[in-house]
Amino acid sequence: MGLLSQIGRALSTSAAMTxxxxxxxxxxxxxxxxxxxxxxxxDIARLLGDDSxxxxxxxxxxxxxxxxxxxxxxxxxxxxxxxxxxxxxxxAFEIASTNLxxxxxxxIWLLLSWQFTLAEFVGGIIMIIIITVLFRLFLKPRLVAEAxxxxxxxxxxxxxxxxxxxxxxxxxxxxxxxxxxxxxxTSVSRVFVxxxxxxxxxxxxxxxxxxxxxAWVPTMFWERFFFEGHGMWTAVWGPIIGPVVAILxxxxxxGNVPLAAVLxxxxxxxxxxxxxxxxxxxxxxxxxxxxxxxxxxxxxxxLATFYSAMVLTGYVIxxxxxxxxxxxxxxxxxxxxxxxxxNYTSVLNIVFLALxxxxxxxxxxxxxxxxxxxxxxxxxxxQVEGASGHAHAxxxxxxxxxxxx
Numbered sequence: 001m002g003l004l005s006q007i008g009r010a011l012s013t014s015a016a017m018t019x020x021x022x023x024x025x026x027x028x029x030x031x032x033x034x035x036x037x038x039x040x041x042x043d044i045a046r047l048l049g050d051d052s053x054x055x056x057x058x059x060x061x062x063x064x065x066x067x068x069x070x071x072x073x074x075x076x077x078x079x080x081x082x083x084x085x086x087x088x089x090x091x092a093f094e095i096a097s098t099n100l101x102x103x104x105x106x107x108i109w110l111l112l113s114w115q116f117t118l119a120e121f122v123g124g125i126i127m128i129i130i131i132t133v134l135f136r137l138f139l140k141p142r143l144v145a146e147a148x149x150x151x152x153x154x155x156x157x158x159x160x161x162x163x164x165x166x167x168x169x170x171x172x173x174x175x176x177x178x179x180x181x182x183x184x185x186t187s188v189s190r191v192f193v194x195x196x197x198x199x200x201x202x203x204x205x206x207x208x209x210x211x212x213x214x215a216w217v218p219t220m221f222w223e224r225f226f227f228e229g230h231g232m233w234t235a236v237w238g239p240i241i242g243p244v245v246a247i248l249x250x251x252x253x254x255g256n257v258p259l260a261a262v263l264x265x266x267x268x269x270x271x272x273x274x275x276x277x278x279x280x281x282x283x284x285x286x287x288x289x290x291x292x293x294x295x296x297x298x299x300x301x302x303l304a305t306f307y308s309a310m311v312l313t314g315y316v317i318x319x320x321x322x323x324x325x326x327x328x329x330x331x332x333x334x335x336x337x338x339x340x341x342x343n344y345t346s347v348l349n350i351v352f353l354a355l356x357x358x359x360x361x362x363x364x365x366x367x368x369x370x371x372x373x374x375x376x377x378x379x380x381x382x383q384v385e386g387a388s389g390h391a392h393a394x395x396x397x398x399x400x401x402x403x404x405x
Contacts (some may be wrong), residue, residue: 001360006216010295014211017111017258023348024110025203025254026356028103033191033359035065035102037168037184038175048085048093051132059089059141060128063096069198070280071289073097078293082151088135088145091302092128099278107254108277111261115326116273122320123274123313143301147294155292189362190371197372199254206255210262222266229267236323238272239314243307246279247287256280270327271318275310 044066048059066076077094081087098104100121109117169178169187178184225239227234245263246256256277264273280286282303290299322326 002260010208010212010215012211013215014207017211017278019349020345021258023352024106025103026352028101028106028254029192029195030188030352030355030359031102032195033188034179035205037187037317038179038189044093045080045083045274047090048080051086051088051135055086055089056092056128056132059085060096060125062099063093066093066097069195069202069349070098070283070286072198074286074289074293075119075282078151081148087139087147088132089176091131091135095128095131095281096276098280099127100283104257104277107257108260111257112264112273113328115321115328116270118326119270119274119317119321120277123317125204125280126316127278127309127313130312131305134305134309138305142300145301147298150295150298151293153287186363186366189359189366192356192359193363193368200247202251202255206251206258209249210258211249212264213262217266217347219266222263222268226267228274234267235269235271235315235318238269239275239311239318240272241266242272242274242276242281242314243279243310245382246276247282247284250284251280251283267331269314269318270321271316274317275314275361278310278313279307282310284378379390 044062047062048055063073073094076088076097080093081090085093105117105120108120169181169184179188223229227237242263249256249259251259260273260277263276268276287299287303290302294302318327
């Protein structure tokens with residue numbers, strides 16, 4: 001088979017996968033935009049001042065409601081930490097905002113199965129609990145103080161401007177009245193488009209990588225690599241190697257789900273798939289951002305504790321879901337569609353593409369281009385309680401110029 005033929009096969013596989021999940025992506029981001037339009041960020045840091053169970057529960061709920069791409073979630077967690085949130089609560093918020101979100105659950109259900117979606121949400125909560133325990137056991141006040149000093153330097157990471165934007169709709173009235181108002185329509189359109197702009201690179205990369213691997217890498221390679229068919233050893237190895245593959249893939253957010261589907265078909269364990277998906281917060285570019293934000297020592301601490309929590313969560317999911325009979329018996333993840341044809345998927349894609357077009361139109365009619373220009377930006381100065389500074393977060397924020405080391 002010639003080189004051009006192989007490239008064509010990989011691109012065809014990626015295109016078929018894209019067409020199969022397009023409507024679900026638009027639906028997920030639309031629902032997420034609706035939630036974020038009515039959740040105001042300005043008081044979040046005040047609610048996350050300690051690491052009590054109640055505060056961590058609040059951080060988890062607010063993180064799930066503040067769905068973000070991985071880069072924006074990391075930047076927002078640093079912003080909350082600088083504004084007074086405890087480091088543990090900021091990390092719980094970060095994990096929830098990337099793993100306990102609507103759009104991710106829908107795509108996992110569509111490409112893998114509902115069991116994986118259930119495991120994603122259950123495992124996300126388990127991982128936050130494990131990390132909380134690890135932080136209480138090993139995180140020293142001196143390391144937190146060093147991380148605080150480093151964070152206050154305001155070094156630029158990625159998606160700083162996007163993380164600083166509070167696009168929720170203001171004003172008085174019930175949630176419903178605020179949501180159906182013209183300002184609510186604008187807010188939903190802004191969240192929708194900005195989230196797409198933030199994650200589009202990773203979604204495209206994930207689909208291209210998944211298509212290439214599905215087309216070029218023999219199934220036998222993955223079966224040997226993941227010890228497929230070796231019983232307990234398969235279950236033990238999967239959660240250990242899953243995050244390592246994720247770290248080296250450079251793909252985060254929703255973009256790593258297509259690759260997870262390929263790995264599941266290739267023989268990785270159920271728990272290994274979940275550990276792989278959770279590791280979007282440990283890919284190499286994000287580890288470098290942790291270094292800039294918190295210093296090298298804290299970056300290594302995050303790497304060690306997050307990785308350990310992901311492995312342990314994978315084991316818990318493997319054991320619990322296996323005991324309940326919820327681990328799928330067939331490796332039939334949707335990776336390659338036979339062809340793009342006129343069916344329910346095509347109808348749903350057309351309907352949701354029309355919805356997306358309306359939201360994009362509203363976005364650009366209401367000054368959206370200026371927001372896109374501010375996506376990178378630099379980290380904003382932390383607001384002082386009572387200062388008149390909340391308004392500039394809503395229009396994209398006036399951020400300081402990030403200083404690179």
